[in-house]
Structure formats: structure tokens, C-alpha cells
Amino acid sequence: MRPIKESVSRNFYSKLLLSIVLCTALTLTVSSTVLIVFFNRIVLNQVYQSDLNNLTQTSREVLNMTESAQSLTFQIYRNINVTKLLFYSDPNIYDTIGAMGELSNYLNSMPYIESIYVYNPKSSNVYIASNSGQNGLLTKNELTDKAILSLINNYKQYKPFTPIPRTYKTGDANNAKKSVYTYLCYDAIGAKGSVNSAIIVNISADWINKDIGNRKTNNAGQSFIIDNRGVLLGGEEQELQPGISESILQPVLETDDAGFRIAKVGGVKSFISYTGPDSLEWRYIRVTPYQLITKNVSTILWTTIWIAGGIIVAGLFLSWFLSRKLYVPFGHMANRMNMLESEKRNNLYTIRQQFLRSLVLGTEAINMKSLRSKMAEWGVSIDFQKRYRLILLRIDGFREFSEEKGSDLRVFKYAMMNIGSEIAMQAYSVETVELEGDRVLLIVGESSDVEFDNDGYLNSLLLQIRQAVLEHLKIGISLSYSPVQDQVLQLHTAFKQTNEASDHRFFAGHGAIIRAKDFELVRVENYVFPVDKEKKLVDFMMAGRMEEANAVCRNIMSETSAFPLRVAQSTVSRLTITINSVIHAFLKNRLIESDAGKDLTIPPIEHFETIWELEKLFDKMFDEIHEKLDSKRSMKYEDLIRRINDIIEKNYADPNLSLNGIAGEMDISPSYLGRVYKQVTMHALLDVINRVRIEKSAEMLQSTDKPIAEIADKTGFTNPSYYYRMFKRHFGLTPTDYRKSIGDKK
Incomplete structure (x- = not known):
């Protein structure tokens, strides 16, 4: 009978192993095929997203080039020298030379411009500034780019300021061709629908078509x-x-x-x-x-097919070989697996954790009879019919801590639970519950050894827990605890109250010990945003007083401490909108550079564990705005003083030169101009005008024999006696004595 049993056993295991091998190979093949289909879709979507990003970037570059061309043509139209070419049929040679010099400057300053044409239908000439080919003053018959004349005559066929792709001959010795995108800017249309004047900017196609055509890229597209x-x-x-x-x-x-x-x-x-x-x-x-x-997806597919085939071949051999060696009864193996499964199901710690967690989170239906039965079966030591408290431990700096510890995070949380339970067991019965994120919960029940209402003793235990966790685990924690409860129905409500109170670590700071009873917060709807302080914030920012603005922000945030944390979140959102509106006003009034105009983004309140982190962000934000305002204001004042001095130097001989006259020429308020000039130069504007006039008259006294009255008149002094008085105040001598002293020295 023994050979029969061995044959039956070998046959049984042979079929068993062969079935496993075939199922494994089939599962691998089917699952790999499904995955490859999905991989193929993912690859196509990734390629599409990559292509779309690259093409969108190319579109933005074309639009930016279009804006640059439009801005350039507007600048050329405003150029005084070029204007004479546009509207005078026969400008003089000096105007022509000056205008061509201006066009060359534009051309040299922008390397992507191939050429600039200035067209005046009243003139027989076309003015060209070009990097290659024809350049300078050409008649329309000499122009090799005849297509540009047709383009101007048929301007209605083209959308204004849309790039017009075309190719033209440069007219050089090689008679080469240039591919360009032409931007046409024309003046008001005449009565017959013709162009009064036009500026044509040709941008090299190589600058716009950086990724267009048959150029090799990473994916050969x-x-x-x-x-x-x-x-x-x-x-x-x-x-x-x-x-x-x-x-x-x-x-x-x-x-x-x-x-x-x-x-x-x-x-x-x-x-x-x-x-x-x-x-x-x-x-x-x-x-x-x-x-x-x-x-790559095709490579994976064929690799999967070869692996599946190899598994089948190897499996056939192993099935034949192992079926001769395996004689362990199948029933024994099945019984062992059942025992292991039963041990897993009966893991009291896991079941107790799940049970307590569901009670705390309110997901467990409470039936007192079944509840007592489960607690007795799973060894829960807390009697919820007696008094109990909840203690919530939260890890400080959890975001950085979780990134550093990674997979070991759960081990550290278990260690926190052990430390907390060991210290609390000195006076109470204790159960620990692991919660999501940075939280660990201790449920402490009343014992006969310690007065349970004694908050002072409880605080001393919490200090011990905090210190022990810091010493042994190098983890800072904040703690919050609930009022005394005496019914299991109050468990979920007590947890919500304790958890909400723990959020006020935001105001209390890291390492805080928070009593939930102290944070019976005012309802959200009772909060009224301080509009008056918001107005002060805007006023301070517009006045450039960033320190006061920062102080107002801090004050507004501190007033939310008596409310639930979502009030602080909504307050941060409103402050973000308010500050952004002021920044946009700065941009509109050119008080800061445009590259500083990105919208301010303050992360949600959950991003910050303490208000100190938010205040640090406010400090940095207002410092940056202040620096940008100061930088722009300094540049603006320097340019203003330079322009004023240029006007004085140019017009000092004009007797009507005055503060009001200069302010009118610069379109600035006289009081503002005078105040800024005095603040920057430490001199009054009228004193500077008189000083320049006196110094110019002194130069004329030295270099000419003209009468003093004539010199006074030529330097802007209409009153000789006033001139004498100002001259003596400046040099300590009258004009006559000054001229004599110069003559004596000679």
C-alpha cells in the first residue's frame, strides 16, 4: 500500500504545483497586458502634455516677439528724427542721417530684428536699416524686396500686427534669401484708403521658429x-x-x-x-x-511574454521534481494556516486599538450591553461609567519630522504611547490610541490613589511626559486635555473638544499644555472682521510704512485667537486679497517694478503650526515690498533731479525760468517738485537757478568784454541791481571788481 500512497501523493502535489505555475503565468500575462495598455495611455498622455507645454511656450515666445515689435514701432513713430522721414517728402540730409542713425541703433540693440523699413508714399525713397543686403536710402525701383510694396498696397488683407511669414531677396552679391516674419505698422488711412506712412519690422524667422521644421529634438519629432x-x-x-x-x-x-x-x-x-x-x-x-x-512599452510587452514562458517551462520541471519530494499531508498544512489566521484575528492589541479608535471617532454604535461585553473580552482597562479624561499628544514640527523619519514614524508614535502610558499609570488606569497624522491619544481613568479633579497634579504628569519624550526620542510635543467626563456617550464630544483646543497650539506655541476647558471658543458666526484695521493696513502700505502695516496684520491675526482656527484661515485669505490689491496699485502707479508684481500667496493655516511662523512670513513679505519701494523711489528721484538740472542748464538765460515753469514742463505739481528737489539736493530750486546764472555770467566776465548789463540780461537777470546783489553774495565781489581782479591776474 505504501507505493500507492506515495504515487497518489506525488500525483496530488504535481497537479497542485502545476496549477499554481499555470495560474501564476496566466495572471502575470493578463495583468501585464492590462498594465501595458494603461502604460501606453499614460505614455501618450505624458508625451501630449510635454508637447503641449513646449508648443505653448513657443506660442508665448511668438506673442512676446509680437509685443516687442509693436512696442518698437510705436517708439520709432514717436522718434522725432524718424517722424521727419515719415511725413516730409524731401527731408534734409541732416534729418535723414540722424533718422538712419536712430534706426541703426534700434537694429543693433535688438539682435532678432533682421531689418527695418520706413515708408512714405509722398517720397520716392524707402529708408532701410538692415543687418544684411540692401541698406540706407533706396528708390522704390532700386528695392529688391518688391513684395513689401505689394504688402503695403494690400494691407487690408492682413490682420494688424499679425506676423506675416515671407521670404525676400537681400540684394547682396550672393543674392541670398531671408526668411522673416514681417510686422506692418501703418498710419491713419487716407481718403482713398491708401497708407499715409508705414514702418515695417522684419524679425528673423530663426528667432521665432526655434523649434519649427525638421530640426532634431530629443524625440525626433x-x-x-x-x-x-x-x-x-x-x-x-x-x-x-x-x-x-x-x-x-x-x-x-x-x-x-x-x-x-x-x-x-x-x-x-x-x-x-x-x-x-x-x-x-x-x-x-x-x-x-x-x-x-x-x-519602451513594446520592449516591456515582449519581456513579459518571455518571462511568462520561462515560468511555465521552469514550473513544469519543478512540479515534476517537487512532487517526488513533498509528503507532508495537505490537511496538516491547511490546519496550520487556519491556526495562523486565527492567531492574527485574535490579536488583542490590534482589535482593542480599532475598537477604541472607533469609539473616540464616533464610528462605533454604542450599546451598553454589547459595549461592556467587548471591553471585557478585549481587556480594555478603562471603565467609562466612572470618570475619565482624554490627553492628546501632538508632535511639534511634524512635517519636517515625518519627512526625516519616513517609514519609522509609526515606531516613534508607539514609543510616545509607551512613555505616556508608563508615566500616567503612576496615578491612573490608561489606554493609548494611535491616531492619524501627528496625534496620539491617552485615555486616563479614575483610580483611588489620586484626586482625579486635581489639575495641578495632572499638569505635573504632562510635564514629565513632555520631558521624557524629548529626552528619549528627541521629539518636541504639545499636549491638550479634556475636562473630566463620566459617560461613554460623551467620549466623542470630549475628543472633538480636545482636538479643537489642540489646534490653538497655533497661538500658544510649541510645547504648550492646553486645557480644553479654557478654550470654549466663541462661535464662528460671531466673529466680525475689523474693517477699520484693514483700512489702516491699506493706508500704511500706500504710505510706505511697512512696519506699521506689519503690526496691523499681527494685531488682526491675534484677535482670532478666541475663535475656531478656521476663522484665522479666512482672515489670512482676506489679508492676502487686501495686500495683493495694494501691490497691484503699486504696479499700476509704477511704484515698484513689474517683475515684482506676482500675486502674493500665503499658504493655508494648516501649513503653520504656530503663529510665529506666519508672523515670520509677514516680516519677510513686508521687508521685500519695502525694499522694492525704496529702490524704485530712489531711481525715480535720481532721474527727476537729472532732468531738472538739464532744464536749468539749457534754459538758464530765460528770465521766465522758475519752479512753476519747470513743473509745468515736466507735468508735475510745483510743490511736490520743489519738496523732492530740496530733500534730495539739500538746496532750494530757485537758489540753484541763481547759482547757475551767476556762474555762467562769471564765465562771460572772464572771456568777453561785453557790458555787465548785457551779460546780466544774457544770463536771465532782468534787474541789474538784483544781479549785482546775487553776484556779490556768491563771490564776495561786485561784477566790476570781479572783472578787475581777473584782469590783474592776467
Whole structure:
């Protein structure tokens, strides 16, 4: 009978192992196939997002270049020298030289500009500043770029300030061609619909088409543009082959939204990503061979197939081999597994933790009869029919601590629970509960050894717990505890009260011991935001008094300490909006630079454990605003003083030169101008005007023999006696004596 039993056993284990191997291989194959399908979708979405980001960036660069071209043409239109070329049919040679110099300066200062044309239909000439090819003053017949004249004559066919892609001959010795994007800016239209004047800015296509055409990139794809006329553009060739153009244009133009699709382009299966129309009505397209994108996924697929095949082959051999060696009864193995499962289910600590956690969080239905039965079965030492308290321990600096400890975080929380229970067991019965995040809960029950209402003794125990956790675990903790309770129905309410009180660590600081009874907070709806203080905040900021503004912010936040923490959160949100509105006002009035105009973002209140962290953020924020205001104000004042001094130096001989006259010329309030000039230079403006006039008259007394009255008149003094008095006050001599002293020295 023995051989039969061995044969039956080997046959049984052979079938068992073979079934396991086949199931494993099948599971691996099916799951891998499903995962590969999802991986393929994820890869396509990632490529689409990457393409969309790159294409959107290209669109932004084109828009920025368009804004630069528009700004440049406006500057050229405002240039006095160039204006003479635009509106005079035959400007003089000096004006022409000056204007061409200005155009060359614009051209040299902006390397992406290929050329600038100034066109005046009343003139037979076209004025060109160019990096290559024709340059200078040319007649319309000499102009090799004849297409620009046609563009001007047919300006209605083009949307204003939309880049016009084109190619023109430079007219140099090599007769080379230049690919550019032309921006046309024309003056008011005449009665016959013709252009009165025009400035044409040609920007090199190489600057705009940085990623357009057949250039090699990381994923060997190609990028294209569909302009506002519906023409597909790319690379040096503006209009592509009809076959490629139709395969790309047709699916993209069917929708106005960004997206992607898979289609054949030039006979190759490709992944096509495209953006929606931008403000120029241009769209950007990226075409990548599909095989390149899914190459790694295909490799995974074939690797999975080979692994599954290897498992089947190896499994067949192992099934045959192990079936000859395994003789352990299956029933014994099954019984052992049942015992292990039973031990796991009967793990009292885990079950007790789950039970207490559900009671505390209010998810356990309370039936007194079943509750007593469960507590007795699972060894819960707290009698909720007697008096008890809740003590909540929270880790200080939890965000940094959890990042540092990682997977060991739970071990540290168990250590905290052990330390807390060992110290509290000196006077109470104790149960510990692990909660989510930075929290650990101690439930302490009444014993006959200590007066349970004695908060002083409880505080001494909490100090011991805090000190022991710091010494042994190097962890700072804050603690909060509930009032005395005597019913299990009050457990969840007591926990909510204690947990809400612990949030006031935000105001009390790290290491605080908080009695929940002291924080019976005012209802949220009773809070009224101090609008008057908000107005003071705005006034202080607008006046540049950032220290006072910071103090108001701190005061507003401190007033929320008597309310639930969500009141502080809403207050922070409103302060953020208020401060941002002031920053926008600074930007609008050019009191700070535009690169400082990003919206201020204050993280949610949960990001801060203490109000000190929030106040530190306020300090940094207001210091930065103050620095930017001071920097801008200093630059503004220096430029103002320079302009005033230039006006005085230029117009000192004008007897009407005065504070009011200078203020009117600069479009500034006279009182403001005089005050700023005195603050910066420490001299009154009228004194400076007189000093310049006196010094200029002294130079004329030295270098000429003109009468003193004439010199006084030429330097802006209409009253000779006043001139004599001012001159003597400045040099200590009358003009006559001064001239004599100069003659004696000679």
C-alpha cells in the first residue's frame, strides 16, 4: 500500500504545483497586458502634455516677439528724427542721417530684428536699416524686396500686427534669401484708403521658429505652425507638401481645442499634438513617429511574454521534481494556516486599538450591553461609567519630522504611547490610541490613589511626559486635555473638544499644555472682521510704512485667537486679497517694478503650526515690498533731479525760468517738485537757478568784454541791481571788481 500512497501523493502535489505555475503565468500575462495598455495611455498622455507645454511656450515666445515689435514701432513713430522721414517728402540730409542713425541703433540693440523699413508714399525713397543686403536710402525701383510694396498696397488683407511669414531677396552679391516674419505698422488711412506712412519690422524667422521644421529634438519629432490664413508652415519652407499639409491640417482644423490624435503623416503612423488658437489665431503642432513613443512599452510587452514562458517551462520541471519530494499531508498544512489566521484575528492589541479608535471617532454604535461585553473580552482597562479624561499628544514640527523619519514614524508614535502610558499609570488606569497624522491619544481613568479633579497634579504628569519624550526620542510635543467626563456617550464630544483646543497650539506655541476647558471658543458666526484695521493696513502700505502695516496684520491675526482656527484661515485669505490689491496699485502707479508684481500667496493655516511662523512670513513679505519701494523711489528721484538740472542748464538765460515753469514742463505739481528737489539736493530750486546764472555770467566776465548789463540780461537777470546783489553774495565781489581782479591776474 505504501507505493500507492506515495504515487497518489506525488500525483496530488504535481497537479497542485502545476496549477499554481499555470495560474501564476496566466495572471502575470493578463495583468501585464492590462498594465501595458494603461502604460501606453499614460505614455501618450505624458508625451501630449510635454508637447503641449513646449508648443505653448513657443506660442508665448511668438506673442512676446509680437509685443516687442509693436512696442518698437510705436517708439520709432514717436522718434522725432524718424517722424521727419515719415511725413516730409524731401527731408534734409541732416534729418535723414540722424533718422538712419536712430534706426541703426534700434537694429543693433535688438539682435532678432533682421531689418527695418520706413515708408512714405509722398517720397520716392524707402529708408532701410538692415543687418544684411540692401541698406540706407533706396528708390522704390532700386528695392529688391518688391513684395513689401505689394504688402503695403494690400494691407487690408492682413490682420494688424499679425506676423506675416515671407521670404525676400537681400540684394547682396550672393543674392541670398531671408526668411522673416514681417510686422506692418501703418498710419491713419487716407481718403482713398491708401497708407499715409508705414514702418515695417522684419524679425528673423530663426528667432521665432526655434523649434519649427525638421530640426532634431530629443524625440525626433517635427513641429509646425498653422497661421491665421490656415496655411501650414515649418522650417525654411513656408508652405509644405500638399500630402503632409492635408494629413495634418484636416484633423486639427476640425476643432478649436487643444488635443492629440494618431494618424499617418507622410505614410508613417504618427502622434499629432496640437494647441488651440492663440491671440494671433495661430496654432502649433508637433508630429512624432508613434513607434518612437511606444518603443519602451513594446520592449516591456515582449519581456513579459518571455518571462511568462520561462515560468511555465521552469514550473513544469519543478512540479515534476517537487512532487517526488513533498509528503507532508495537505490537511496538516491547511490546519496550520487556519491556526495562523486565527492567531492574527485574535490579536488583542490590534482589535482593542480599532475598537477604541472607533469609539473616540464616533464610528462605533454604542450599546451598553454589547459595549461592556467587548471591553471585557478585549481587556480594555478603562471603565467609562466612572470618570475619565482624554490627553492628546501632538508632535511639534511634524512635517519636517515625518519627512526625516519616513517609514519609522509609526515606531516613534508607539514609543510616545509607551512613555505616556508608563508615566500616567503612576496615578491612573490608561489606554493609548494611535491616531492619524501627528496625534496620539491617552485615555486616563479614575483610580483611588489620586484626586482625579486635581489639575495641578495632572499638569505635573504632562510635564514629565513632555520631558521624557524629548529626552528619549528627541521629539518636541504639545499636549491638550479634556475636562473630566463620566459617560461613554460623551467620549466623542470630549475628543472633538480636545482636538479643537489642540489646534490653538497655533497661538500658544510649541510645547504648550492646553486645557480644553479654557478654550470654549466663541462661535464662528460671531466673529466680525475689523474693517477699520484693514483700512489702516491699506493706508500704511500706500504710505510706505511697512512696519506699521506689519503690526496691523499681527494685531488682526491675534484677535482670532478666541475663535475656531478656521476663522484665522479666512482672515489670512482676506489679508492676502487686501495686500495683493495694494501691490497691484503699486504696479499700476509704477511704484515698484513689474517683475515684482506676482500675486502674493500665503499658504493655508494648516501649513503653520504656530503663529510665529506666519508672523515670520509677514516680516519677510513686508521687508521685500519695502525694499522694492525704496529702490524704485530712489531711481525715480535720481532721474527727476537729472532732468531738472538739464532744464536749468539749457534754459538758464530765460528770465521766465522758475519752479512753476519747470513743473509745468515736466507735468508735475510745483510743490511736490520743489519738496523732492530740496530733500534730495539739500538746496532750494530757485537758489540753484541763481547759482547757475551767476556762474555762467562769471564765465562771460572772464572771456568777453561785453557790458555787465548785457551779460546780466544774457544770463536771465532782468534787474541789474538784483544781479549785482546775487553776484556779490556768491563771490564776495561786485561784477566790476570781479572783472578787475581777473584782469590783474592776467
